[in-house]
Amino acid sequence: MTLDEVRSRSSGVADRSLSRWHGASAGSSVLRVSTESTASIAPTAAVTLTLPERFAPGWRRIKPLVLTIECDSNGQYLMSDDEFMVYGVGTTIAEAYGDYVLSLIEYFGLVEQGTAENRYDAAELRHLRAYLQPTEHK
Amino acid sequence: MARSPRQIESMLQSKFGFSPASARGRSKDHRWYELRLRGLPTIRTKLSHSKKDVGDKLEGKISRQLKVRRPFYERMMSCTKGREDYYAQVKKDPYPPFGTHY
Numbered sequence: 001m002t003l004d005e006v007r008s009r010s011s012g013v014a015d016r017s018l019s020r021w022h023g024a025s026a027g028s029s030v031l032r033v034s035t036e037s038t039a040s041i042a043p044t045a046a047v048t049l050t051l052p053e054r055f056a057p058g059w060r061r062i063k064p065l066v067l068t069i070e071c072d073s074n075g076q077y078l079m080s081d082d083e084f085m086v087y088g089v090g091t092t093i094a095e096a097y098g099d100y101v102l103s104l105i106e107y108f109g110l111v112e113q114g115t116a117e118n119r120y121d122a123a124e125l126r127h128l129r130a131y132l133q134p135t136e137h138k
Numbered sequence: 139m140a141r142s143p144r145q146i147e148s149m150l151q152s153k154f155g156f157s158p159a160s161a162r163g164r165s166k167d168h169r170w171y172e173l174r175l176r177g178l179p180t181i182r183t184k185l186s187h188s189k190k191d192v193g194d195k196l197e198g199k200i201s202r203q204l205k206v207r208r209p210f211y212e213r214m215m216s217c218t219k220g221r222e223d224y225y226a227q228v229k230k231d232p233y234p235p236f237g238t239h240y
Contacts, residue, residue: 072193074140080199085234087199089186103168103184110159110170110182120179120240127239 046070051081051132056101058136065131067100069093083131108132140191141215146200147171147185154214154221156183175225179236181205205232 051065070078072089077096080087086107088100108128114121147169150156156171159182166187173181183203185192192200201211205228213219219227 070195072195074191074193076190076193076196078193078195078199082234085199085203087184087196089188089193089196099167099186106168106170106184107182110172114180118174118180123240124179124237127237 042071055132056105058134059105059132060135061132062129063131069096084128104132139216141197142191143169143185143188146192146215149215150183153217154224156181175228178229178232179240181228202234204228205234205236207233 047069049067049069051061051067053061055061065081065083067079067081070080072078076089076091077093078087078089079093079096079100081100081104084104084107086100086104088096088098088103090096090099108125111121111124111128115125150171151158154173156173159170159172168184168186170182170184175181181204183200185200197211198208201208204211204214204224206214206224210219210227214224
């Protein structure tokens with residue numbers, strides 16, 4: 001499966017996952033995140049949630065990975081984690097999620113490629129694998 | 139100051155020595171850049187193919203991928219911090235720090 005196929009198929013995962021994210025916390029207040037593609041977040045709010053276990057076709061999340069959703073100054077949604085510093089952007093939350101997932105998988109691939117010549121990438125790959133693993137042969 | 143992904147990419151490559159990285163099966167929507175410095179983990183950042191200017195919070199994410207605080211990043215982009223300043227900064231005081239798993 002190509003990464004672009006992962007992106008298109010993971011948007012469905014986003015819709016299903018976002019429906020489980022009702023009640024995601026934003027500071028001390030509780031926000032409701034809708035499954036609608038028009039769901040919005042106030043520009044000043046940041047919502048945190050956990051990457052779903054089946055976050056993309058062919059991938060499984062092992063350890064909880066906290067994601068933050070924010071609205072940027074240009075009106076785009078931004079989804080990111082503080083563990084690997086990966087981010088995704090989009091005009092809707094679902095699009096930002098799809099972009100984040102794609103970026104995370106690309107990051108995994110880059111680190112995996114770097115392990116042959118870089119001991120730091122070997123350590124980073126072990127760290128990544130503690131959080132996510134492919135479930136099918138790539 | 140709003141910048142386009144192209145402007146940031148150009149700075150990273152020409153001024154700070156980043157190289158394009160190609161992941162297997164990479165998406166056509168993203169471009170990844172890498173910098174390998176002796177004795178440090180690889181620094182990686184991603185930019186989209188979008189022609190839209192990069193938002194303020196997104197520039198904050200990029201500065202974290204580059205391992206520098208936002209004010210330092212702004213000085214990199216406005217040309218008051220050069221390649222040697224940047225390399226010295228990430229060696230001396232990377233922000234956020236490289237993980238303890240390295």
